Amino acid sequence: MYDPAQVLAAMNENNNLIIACFLGNIVFAFVYFGIGVALTVKKQVYALPFIGAALFFWHDLTYVLDYKIWFELYPHWWFKFTWFALIGTVGFEVFLIQQFIKYGHKELFPEMSKAQFTAMTVGATLGVGAIWFLIKGSLHDELFLIGFALTAIWSVPFHTGIMLRRRSSAGQSVAMQLCVIVIFAAVSIFFVTVAPAVFKTLQYLAFYLTFNIWCLVNIYLIRKLPAAPAYPALVPLQNWS
Numbered sequence: 001m002y003d004p005a006q007v008l009a010a011m012n013e014n015n016n017l018i019i020a021c022f023l024g025n026i027v028f029a030f031v032y033f034g035i036g037v038a039l040t041v042k043k044q045v046y047a048l049p050f051i052g053a054a055l056f057f058w059h060d061l062t063y064v065l066d067y068k069i070w071f072e073l074y075p076h077w078w079f080k081f082t083w084f085a086l087i088g089t090v091g092f093e094v095f096l097i098q099q100f101i102k103y104g105h106k107e108l109f110p111e112m113s114k115a116q117f118t119a120m121t122v123g124a125t126l127g128v129g130a131i132w133f134l135i136k137g138s139l140h141d142e143l144f145l146i147g148f149a150l151t152a153i154w155s156v157p158f159h160t161g162i163m164l165r166r167r168s169s170a171g172q173s174v175a176m177q178l179c180v181i182v183i184f185a186a187v188s189i190f191f192v193t194v195a196p197a198v199f200k201t202l203q204y205l206a207f208y209l210t211f212n213i214w215c216l217v218n219i220y221l222i223r224k225l226p227a228a229p230a231y232p233a234l235v236p237l238q239n240w241s
Helices: 004-013 015-043 050-065 067-073 077-108 114-139 145-153 156-166 174-194 202-224
Strands: none
Touching: 004 015, 004 174, 015 077, 015 174, 050 067, 050 077, 050 114, 050 145, 050 156, 067 077, 077 114, 114 145, 145 174, 145 202, 156 174, 156 202, 174 202
16 A cells, blocks of 8 residues: 555655644644633533544554554654643543543433443444454555544544534534644645645545535535524434333
8 A cells, every 4th residue: 555664754855734734623623622721621411422432432543552563663753742642632532532421421312321222332333443454454555544544534424413413513623623634735735745645636636625625515504594492303213121
């Protein structure tokens, strides 16, 4: 897919640009998560889609657990500083999954007991992990370049899903969508610079444009939908006990 040695050489040749891309990615990722946490606590609804939080968790945890790769095999500052940053994002993701359990239970399956909903969420998180490890093992993506491209935009469609289900923009933020646009731009410039054979293609351009447009659609929905929760009536389900 790409040659890690060539990627590292390109990173060293374009150090100033790489610094800017790194800061755009990491700073706005923390802003994105920070806004998500603040909205969840303030509005008492889960702000980050569960599928997004779960995939982010496994992606970031995998990177963190691959400590020796970033400090021994490919000891470039980009990978080292990313390792430290992702320790922080893993903490955000664990908290946001816990908040999904707290608020998603009442919103999605009030018929379930809290223990049942918690067990279902833990099982779903493990299921997302199984999907992540299958994808990761198939990509030959040693430096997580494809992984970061996927996680940059992964939650975007699920933000749409939350709003359509709630018929409301409750827990959603224009600023979060703008953060995604900045993050995606930063990592994409980085990818095109260090691995042009893979990323400087029409396919990646289409991928890039599609998800930027999707962010703009989400911004439109956030501005048009009512801010107060307006959940559709839940159809009573069977007794889960």
